[in-house]
Amino acid sequence: MEFMGDRATLLETGRFVQWHAGNVADVISPADAVGHGDNVDKVSKVDSTGEVDIASNVRNADNVDSVETAGTEARHRRAAEDGDTESMSVLGALLLRRGDLDGAESYLRAATAEGDRAAANNLGVLLHQRGYADEAAGWWRIAAVAGSAAAAHALGRHFRERGDEPGAEYWLRQSAEQGHALGAYALADLLEHRSDVGSERWLRAAAEQGHREAAYRLARALERRAAAEARTGEDMGLAMGRTARADGASVDTGAGTPLAASVGRTGGGAASGEGESSVLDEAAQWYRQAAARGHRRAALHLGVILEKRGELKEAGRWYLSSAKDGEARAACALGFLLRDAGDEESAAVWWLRAAQDGDGNAANALGALHAARGEQQTAERWYRAAMDAGDVNGAYNLGLLCAAQDRTPQAEQWYRRAAYAGHREAANALAVLLLQGGDPTGAEPWFSKAAEAGSVDAAFNLGILHAGRDDDHTALTWYERAAAAGHTEAALQVGIALLRDGDEQGAERHLRCAAGSGSAEAAFRLATVLDSRQPPPGPPALGEPTAEKSECEEWYERAAEQGHRRAQVRVGMLAAARGDMVDAARWYREAAEAGSRNGAFNLGLLLAREGNEREAALWWCRAARAGHGRAALRLALLAARRGELTEGQRWCARAVELGPAEVAERAARLREALHQELTA
Numbered sequence: 151m152e153f154m155g156d157r158a159t160l161l162e163t164g165r166f167v168q169w170h171a172g173n174v175a176d177v178i179s180p181a182d183a184v185g186h187g188d189n190v191d192k193v194s195k196v197d198s199t200g201e202v203d204i205a206s207n208v209r210n211a212d213n214v215d216s217v218e219t220a221g222t223e224a225r226h227r228r229a230a231e232d233g234d235t236e237s238m239s240v241l242g243a244l245l246l247r248r249g250d251l252d253g254a255e256s257y258l259r260a261a262t263a264e265g266d267r268a269a270a271n272n273l274g275v276l277l278h279q280r281g282y283a284d285e286a287a288g289w290w291r292i293a294a295v296a297g298s299a300a301a302a303h304a305l306g307r308h309f310r311e312r313g314d315e316p317g318a319e320y321w322l323r324q325s326a327e328q329g330h331a332l333g334a335y336a337l338a339d340l341l342e343h344r345s346d347v348g349s350e351r352w353l354r355a356a357a358e359q360g361h362r363e364a365a366y367r368l369a370r371a372l373e374r375r376a377a378a379e380a381r382t383g384e385d386m387g388l389a390m391g392r393t394a395r396a397d398g399a400s401v402d403t404g405a406g407t408p409l410a411a412s413v414g415r416t417g418g419g420a421a422s423g424e425g426e427s428s429v430l431d432e433a434a435q436w437y438r439q440a441a442a443r444g445h446r447r448a449a450l451h452l453g454v455i456l457e458k459r460g461e462l463k464e465a466g467r468w469y470l471s472s473a474k475d476g477e478a479r480a481a482c483a484l485g486f487l488l489r490d491a492g493d494e495e496s497a498a499v500w501w502l503r504a505a506q507d508g509d510g511n512a513a514n515a516l517g518a519l520h521a522a523r524g525e526q527q528t529a530e531r532w533y534r535a536a537m538d539a540g541d542v543n544g545a546y547n548l549g550l551l552c553a554a555q556d557r558t559p560q561a562e563q564w565y566r567r568a569a570y571a572g573h574r575e576a577a578n579a580l581a582v583l584l585l586q587g588g589d590p591t592g593a594e595p596w597f598s599k600a601a602e603a604g605s606v607d608a609a610f611n612l613g614i615l616h617a618g619r620d621d622d623h624t625a626l627t628w629y630e631r632a633a634a635a636g637h638t639e640a641a642l643q644v645g646i647a648l649l650r651d652g653d654e655q656g657a658e659r660h661l662r663c664a665a666g667s668g669s670a671e672a673a674f675r676l677a678t679v680l681d682s683r684q685p686p687p688g689p690p691a692l693g694e695p696t697a698e699k700s701e702c703e704e705w706y707e708r709a710a711e712q713g714h715r716r717a718q719v720r721v722g723m724l725a726a727a728r729g730d731m732v733d734a735a736r737w738y739r740e741a742a743e744a745g746s747r748n749g750a751f752n753l754g755l756l757l758a759r760e761g762n763e764r765e766a767a768l769w770w771c772r773a774a775r776a777g778h779g780r781a782a783l784r785l786a787l788l789a790a791r792r793g794e795l796t797e798g799q800r801w802c803a804r805a806v807e808l809g810p811a812e813v814a815e816r817a818a819r820l821r822e823a824l825h826q827e828l829t830a
Contacts, residue, residue, distance in 0.1 A: 201268040201293075202243050202275050203300040203332055235261050239269040251276055267293050271301040283308060294321060299330035307336055315340065326352055331359035338364065357436055365440035366448040372433035373451070379429065430455060441468060446475035453483060462487060473500065478507035485515060494519070505532065510541025517547055526551065542568050546576040558583065569596060574603035578611065590615060601628070606635040613643060622647065633660060638667040645672060654679060665705060670712035677705035677717070710737060715746035722752060731756060742769060747776035754781065763788065774801070779808030783817050795824045 229237035242257035261269030274289035293301035306322030325333025338352035356364035440448035449472035456465035472480030481504035489497035504512035517532035536544030549564035568576030581596035600608030613628035632640035641664035648657035664672030680702035709717035722737035741749025750773035757766040773781035786801035805817035
């Protein structure tokens with residue numbers, strides 16, 4: 151663009167949202183709670199004490215080698231019949247694990263009568279299996295008092311199920327302090343339920359003993375801590391930024407995104423600090439341990455961390471492992487990796503698998519895939535599936551799809567549905583739609599709702615709305631808010647406003663932010679600010695080396711390379727000043743061909759000096775017709791020199807009309823002279 155005025159242009163939304171599984175929620179299903187055997191590590195054999203833990207899968211006889219078990223059982227049965235207490239206890243445990251409760255009970259009771267601690271614990275397990283919880287607790291207490299960690303764990307769980315948390319904590323702590331992994335895990339779960347910071351210590355203790363769920367939950371806790379540290383760092387950075395603006399120091403902001411154009415993934419962010427990185431590294435280690443033991447959600451989270459680090463190949467392996475175990479979010483994430491690698495067909499396979507398992511994110515991804523292929527009906531079907539799965543992005547994407555087809559009433563309907571559900575970008579898109587329909591009163595509340603919910607684009611659009619009402623103060627407030635969040639165009643508008651108010655230093659900071667984020671207009675305006683501070687160049691001394699390009703020239707060139715016509719003209723002038731006429735002509739021509747009248751005029755001057763008046767006249771003619779008075783005067787002089795007096799008079803009249811005053815005065819004198827010549 152050649153010039154951007156003080157009013158920004160309202161932007162339109164236009165891309166489909168596919169939230170990435172990098173932003174997974176830590177949803178613990180009822181089966182994940184303590185007390186469910188499927189989510190604790192199974193005890194595949196009786197431990198060295200002969201005790202069977204309440205959390206072990208006591209009916210799973212497949213974990214014991216049949217030949218070895220048969221021999222062991224026969225040996226212990228003979229010894230038990232001879233009255234050997236230890237053999238009675240071990241035989242009872244073997245039968246208990248096999249699920250033969252009737253056969254096990256007599257041996258366990260006999261061993262218990264002889265004071266065998268393991269038998270007392272195992273008898274408690276047997277009675278618990280039969281539904282006699284209180285009698286089981288009595289035997290567990292006997293075994294726990296005798297030092298059984300497994301019995302203390304079972305007793306602690308019994309008390310927790312009865313709602314006696316102090317009793318539960320006492321016995322679980324007894325178990326955990328004896329090094330019992332399941333006791334440590336159950337204690338950690340109890341403490342975490344009470345938001346006790348001591349829970350992490352016991353999760354770590356259980357994880358170090360190979361408890362996979364403890365390793366997973368420890369990793370989640372560490373990951374949450376890393377995220378909290380990152381948020382604290384960002385908040386401190388924003389606070390320092392606000393202080394810096396007040397003190398006049400520089401502020402560094404990131405790149406903005408026009409309106410609701412955030413697509414694909416979430417979970418990315420600023421580079422982690424050293425402390426945050428070390429915590430996240432430890433989390434990854436525990437995820438890896440749990441994932442290696444078959445924990446599918448740990449594999450998913452590990453994949454997310456690795457993907458953020460750029461270790462895509464390994465991330466893909468863990469996503470694949472988790473997806474094969476039935477984790478829909480991992481299948482969805484794997485689909486995104488494959489799509490980014492260029493394998494769209496394989497991505498669609500995994501998205502389909504995830505979507506069929508109820509993953510709304512994957513359904514949205516399939517919708518966007520089909521929309522990009524022009525298969526609108528299929529896309530709409532998948533967006534509806536995403537919506538049915540509870541993903542509000544489905545409604546938002548349906549709105550985008552309808553808007554792209556000029557189905558405005560339907561688009562408004564879907565935007566409104568998503569906006570009422572709290573989708574901030576849908577609220578912004580709805581406001582844009584209403585504003586374009588001539589309803590600024592209806593648009594403003596939705597812009598405000600979206601902006602307050604954190605939509606940077608809505609904050610920018612509110613600035614545009616207030617600027618259109620000549621409420622520059624409120625407009626600047628919203629522009630500043632959007633600029634602080636990294637919105638490029640907002641930073642440019644703040645820079646323009648500060649320049650208008652005479653705050654050159656503040657303007658420079660914002661222009662640097664916008665220019666660094668790719669705004670050609672900001673780069674040009676920054677260059678003009680820097681250019682105004684430079685002393686006028688003096689004549690070059692004999693033998694003086696060519697000076698390096700200044701910073702302002704570099705910004706002019708950056709803007710020029712992005713197609714900014716005024717910057718192209720300025721770069722051409724700087725090149726001409728240092729004697730590089732080839733480069734000057736190149737930039738003048740680019741500007742002129744893009745419609746710059748100054749570029750056309752300067753190109754004409756350059757060509758005329760080289761003796762090519764014919765082409766020079768063509769460019770001057772283009773400039774004059776676009777309103778360039780000096781070009782009209784040059785054409786008048788050229789016509790007079792050729793003896794084309796009538797043509798000269800016509801161009802003189804045009805130059806007088808266009809000005810500026812100096813040109814108009816010269817053109818008037820020339821026109822009078824030509825008139826006298828014609829009438830002589």
